[in-house]
Amino acid sequence: MIQRWLDRFCYKHPRFGIPNLMLVVVIGNVLVWLLDQFSQGFSLSSALCFAPYYIIHKGEIWRLLTFIFVPTTSNLFFLAISLYFYYWIGSILERQWGVTKFTVFYLLGVVLNIIAGFLVYLFIPLPVETATMHYVNLSMFFSFATLYGEMQVLLFFVIPVKVKWLAWLDAALFAYDIIYNLVQLPTVGMFALAGIVAPIVAILNYLIFFWDDLMAGLGRVKRQTSHRHSRQTVNFKQATKHAQQTKGYIHKCAVCGKTDTDYPDEEFRYCSKCNGYYCYCSEHIHNHVHIE
Structure with a gap:
């Protein structure tokens, strides 16, 4: 039902959206990383990350938006690979869905992350980062795999593999992160909460856009199985x-x-x-x- 409502909204508001949104996000991440590397004694990422304590008590409301541009890793190699990957997938989804629907998808992930970040802050009222875009960016791959599961890509630019198998690997990593942080709860307490909430929020964002399609697919599989065994x-x-x-x-x-x-x-x-x-x-x- 939500998916149909979102489709109607996107159809009625074709001009709502940011063209080349992932290009903007990638450029922002690169600029922040460069400033982090060349600034002495100052971390721009720390000033831009999502930390509810500074938003509420210091009035630093820009953090509600700028955390989108905070790199999820400081390693140049992994940063370059991940940003290229996000840009490639985001560009394909934007062409498939249109600018409006892709923008709504990404912004909804941002909003859900903000809500989750404030919920985590209720349990950890400290000046720490409580939300990132890492899992939302990874959830784009679920969307891509749902639409292009049979597409073949080169893993590490060498090994040919279908996208749907990489999606299962992505899902396993999500599950591992959730289980790992659940196990860490007795040890580190509520500091592991962000590692539990963030993957769940990213999966929720994906399900909002694909729930009807997934249910329809399960229905087809059930009917086909019933027919084969009749x-x-x-x-x-x-x-x-x-x-x-x-x-x-x-x-x-x-x-x-x-x-x-x-x-x-x-x-x-x-x-x-x-x-x-x-x-x-x-x-x-x-x-x-x-x-x-």
């Missing part, structure tokens, strides 16, 4: 296999005895009201006594 399907497969092995007919009318071998242009159907797996030709499918 009595008629199993009997039909057995009859087909037997006919292929004996090189005989596949369909035979239970009334007149016509077969698809003798009458290749005849249309044969199976009656769902008969108690068993009985085939009939076009003349008798509607003109026979149902077998009880």
